Amino acid sequence: MVIALGLVLAPQAALAMDPPWKQEQKLRDRMVLESAQVCADGKGHYTVLIPHTPEHDGELYYGDGKTFTQVAPVGYPDSKEGMFFEPRFFNPKANDNFRGMDYRVVSYLRLSDDLKTCTLSCGEKSLPQQPVPADQAKELLRKATYQPNPTKFQPYALLRDDKGVYYLVERGIGADNKSFRIFTGQRGQVKQQKMLNVVTDSRGEIFSTQGGDLRLVVDREEPSFWVVKSKRQKLRAVPVNENLPFIYNELGVYTGARLGTPCDDV
Template sequence: MRARGWSAAVLAVVCWSGIAVAEPKPEPIDIKPFKDKLTVLKDASGAFYVVTFDHGGVPYIFYGTAKLLYEQPLEGSRSRNGTAWSVSIWAPRLPFPFQGTVEYAKDGTFRTTCTSKLEQGLTVVTGEKATEILDKGKFMTTAVTRRPLLLARDDRGIYYYVDVLSKQYGGNGHRVFIGKKGAMKQIPISDVATDSGGDVFSTKTGDLRLVRNLDQDVRAKVTTTWIKGEKRTELITLDPYMNQPLIYRDLGVYKLHGTICGRE
């Protein structure tokens, strides 16, 4: 093993975190500073979008109902061409690159795109309805409070999945799910050990453990093992990023709400 700044030893910091973490909730966003720059839109399904790209050059996209709208996670490209603009939004149920878009064209029309075959125009909402949404609607931070950490499966099609709270919501708060697609069950764990060699997720008695080992010499090499009593099962480690549609659509762990293209 190559030395990494320590000739005699490798310093490993192990963090143990309690699993009983209260699930965070989206928080209100005060839109008053840029309320006059917001445009209210509606799609054919009756969902509402509240958008702007004029607040200090920073886009804001909200999506939801007339009473409750969530800030959209902006990911990927954003561009402007005169008054026209386009903003990419994280949409994990879509194929790679896992993005939808909201666009404003030079002719003054809006549209949203979820795939190359699914585009729809957005209607501008004006008058009392727009005023009602901006005055009485609740504008919240993103409803997606968790992010994937680990994904693996065995040769019987049983999946092993770990998520954590996103940084915006405090991080940590590990959860472990095991099962077939659409029938995942959360496994109660009491301890998480994380160090330079990987992670260990274990139950209170230690009878069940999910272990992820990181090869410090070959950074791309990750091995995952499920341990039940004395039985060890080597798992196939999967890339969470490239398997976002599987995680957010097929596994059934999340009831994804508050995001565009969430029904695709």
Template sequence: MPARHIFAAAVVLLSSNASWAIEPPWGKAQNLGEKRLLEKTTLCTDGKGHYFALSPNKDGPDHLFYGDGRTFVQVPVEKYMSNTFLEPRFVDANSNPNFRGADMRVYSKVIVEKEKGDCAVRCGERTIPFTFVESEKAGELLLAAAFEANPQKFVPYALLRDSKGIYYLVERGFHPEDQKRFRVSIGPKGNLKLQEMVNLVSDSEGQIFSTKKGDLRLVVDQQKPSMWIQNKKRLELRVVPVSDNLPLIYNELGPYTGVRLGTPCDDQ
């Protein structure tokens, strides 16, 4: 199954530099409601130029943003788990492998306990201490900062492999408006290469990808065995469940090496 992502509602605007700018929940703090929301927003820093902001959301999980103090990106948070986000690069082996259908071992979180004075980021099994930024200074910094949508472009959709250990990774667009976009990478572990293939078919039964000449095709089937077709030669592929292999995909296969996921663990 494709990885799940829950987005908090936000106003999205296309900026002049071709990145997706968003308006934070408190807007420009021009009315009483916006000012109160900004006052209730928590800002924490590790003292090394990294910040996260947590803002209340009456319609769901709190809004979470991460950045360097000048620019923040929106962090996708899980609907039923407070301050929690998917982070497959860091694994917590002691977490619940099946909490409401989610493998909590590949989730990390921000920790905000004002009563105890605790502010931190947990990435897998490692907890990084942060400190609270004083309210007035936090408000000034947040109003001066730019806010953008999460930088991720693609997420794993399907993973296949042959009997020689060659992997076939299919990804789809990360943002809702890009979910009809796919890309294919093929190769051995640690050296998958992006292929110039077009998506010919995408429906409830699977996808078919092909080179422009049609001599190479990848068939991802929901019911029958998936296939790699080279001219008339057919190679049956084994399905490797994405949800059970996220650490492998993000840490070992290669396409995500060095890619920022727009989470507070990017710099840890």
């Protein structure tokens, strides 16, 4: 199963990539293009759903018709529905643990059985969309450029002290999983700290400024703590998965960030 985790928009622009149908030289590539469903919101935004087949895992894209960004799907899209991780929009009525996935932070694009209407769900919001006719959709998709999802980091650990100061650790995704970023501050006012990862092992991580005046110790068994020179401040661990809407909407790290999903412009 393809599952997207919490993501953070990278500051640099994503590089261009080939479309999923490549140059349409092979039959299977042409079939991928033929299977694509495109829905429009009437405001210049398009969501592309490419269903899962034995030859293709299925994909989602979102963009303005000229450039489409890859959206990491939750599960495998089919011909009528594609789901994606969207922590900014919370649906309390959804299943909080289905096969290990919290669907309260999952949104989706869904087509009607007759493929004549689309609905974009962003949490509890349902937004009507209109399918783009097949010939127009193929012309649109052929002319567009494509880019991978530009997100590079995800929330890894969240801690706070007894004065309400939060400490968020982000970890890089995929090949960047040895990279970390640290943010500290009151809710809505967190700032990135220039800290080095000096220890990573099965018990946790230690981060430090260049001179060692500030340190953050994230421990998996013992209490974590923040060190200013020689003074320690004990920290309480806050479960990341249970607090994703808070992290994305209230903490301040992601305020105004685009996550590359169809809910970016809602």
